[in-house]
Amino acid sequence: MSSVATRLQPFGTTIFTEMTALAVKHNAVNLAQGFPDFDGPQLAKDAAKAAIDAGHSQYARMFGVPKLNAAIAGAFSRRMTTAIDPDAHVTVTSGCTEALPATFLGLINPGDEVILFEPFYDSYRACVALASATPRFVTLRPDASGRFGFDESELRAAFTTRTRAILINTPHNPTGKVFTRAELDLIASLCRHHNAIAITDEVYEHLTYEPTLPHISLASLPGMWERTVTLSSLGKSFSLTGWKIGWAIAPPHLTSGVRAAHQFLTFATATPLQHGAAAVLENPGPIVEEYKSLFRRNRDVLAAALTGLGFRTFPSDGTYFIMADHSAVSKRLGATDDRDLCQKLIERCGVAAIPPSVFYENREHGKAFVRFAYCKRAETIHQAVHRLNSLQ
Numbered sequence: 001m002s003s004v005a006t007r008l009q010p011f012g013t014t015i016f017t018e019m020t021a022l023a024v025k026h027n028a029v030n031l032a033q034g035f036p037d038f039d040g041p042q043l044a045k046d047a048a049k050a051a052i053d054a055g056h057s058q059y060a061r062m063f064g065v066p067k068l069n070a071a072i073a074g075a076f077s078r079r080m081t082t083a084i085d086p087d088a089h090v091t092v093t094s095g096c097t098e099a100l101p102a103t104f105l106g107l108i109n110p111g112d113e114v115i116l117f118e119p120f121y122d123s124y125r126a127c128v129a130l131a132s133a134t135p136r137f138v139t140l141r142p143d144a145s146g147r148f149g150f151d152e153s154e155l156r157a158a159f160t161t162r163t164r165a166i167l168i169n170t171p172h173n174p175t176g177k178v179f180t181r182a183e184l185d186l187i188a189s190l191c192r193h194h195n196a197i198a199i200t201d202e203v204y205e206h207l208t209y210e211p212t213l214p215h216i217s218l219a220s221l222p223g224m225w226e227r228t229v230t231l232s233s234l235g236k237s238f239s240l241t242g243w244k245i246g247w248a249i250a251p252p253h254l255t256s257g258v259r260a261a262h263q264f265l266t267f268a269t270a271t272p273l274q275h276g277a278a279a280v281l282e283n284p285g286p287i288v289e290e291y292k293s294l295f296r297r298n299r300d301v302l303a304a305a306l307t308g309l310g311f312r313t314f315p316s317d318g319t320y321f322i323m324a325d326h327s328a329v330s331k332r333l334g335a336t337d338d339r340d341l342c343q344k345l346i347e348r349c350g351v352a353a354i355p356p357s358v359f360y361e362n363r364e365h366g367k368a369f370v371r372f373a374y375c376k377r378a379e380t381i382h383q384a385v386h387r388l389n390s391l392q
């Protein structure tokens, strides 16, 4: 009998922990869990080390070290017409992973409905459960061009009188979708009409590859600043996933909810790392553009190799993930679903990927897909391709 609380029992161990452990066991190239295999900027590391040497070792201010709040507000202000106040609007959290439950626990009441797009990043579904809320799902499906989108009537039908919030992740993990302005306009109009709040997860905000599909913050749309909590973090943009520096940006009436929970979840985030984060956000230089060109090239190399092997790949316009339909390959290999395929890829070729069915409420909907991460050195991607080619 499990002693895990009933609200968390359905979720088990995350797929990222499971697949990384399998990758280590089989010495596989890990294209499963999304983390780069190279270090983040020297500037950030030097500033964090200097902060330790300067004695910044005690609790940080509950909602963030002032210079980090200022750097986050400065960067976000460039997208907004509303002035962003570093102290009134920005809360520093321990990664976006903490910002999510802080937002849910601080702003959602038991029984409230929350709309999620599926496939969803796994922690959203758990956050809904932690907040004793009720999830409503809108499914993203590939259109004729392979880009994932949603059905307008399905989205309209998901809003009810009990809708408290909708969560939008753009650029989207795991599909690589970047929500278009037209899609965000529709979401915004439904939020305004139903008096719902929007929670946006923008951790891949800087990782977009198509000039015609830029990242747009929902909070920048008319009437949305007042009703949006914008979440993001340092990890993906600056190759510092282990630092766990994230943030929530919102008007004071929503920030008060986020902080009400944050003060009891972690109270504050590691002080020296906040100093390191501030240094790189104040002075990002060309590093993000360099990562982006590497990721774009990796994406193209991996997509071409997967297509050559019989996968149907979907356009990855943002993030550092690519989704593919593995049906034809699985038929050849005798794999029964996405989990079975991932097991076979690790054992037969030494390449780890993520089975995305865990990101669907009805797992059947995701079992034809597989997700690969391409946030790696070019050599790593070449090695993975070389290994995958043994499937031929």
Ligand code: PMP
Pocket (backbone or CB within 6 Å): 034, 094, 095, 096, 097, 098, 121, 169, 173, 201, 203, 232, 233, 234, 235, 241, 244, 245, 246
């Ligand atoms: N949201 C999404 C969509 C993610 O892919 C991740 C990946 N880690 C997170 C949130 C968590 O962000 P962080 O590492 O800053 O906690």
Ligand code: GLN
Pocket (backbone or CB within 6 Å): 014, 016, 017, 032, 033, 034, 035, 173
């Ligand atoms: N966001 C990362 C991914 O999607 C994993 C984060 C984690 O391990 N929790 O691969």
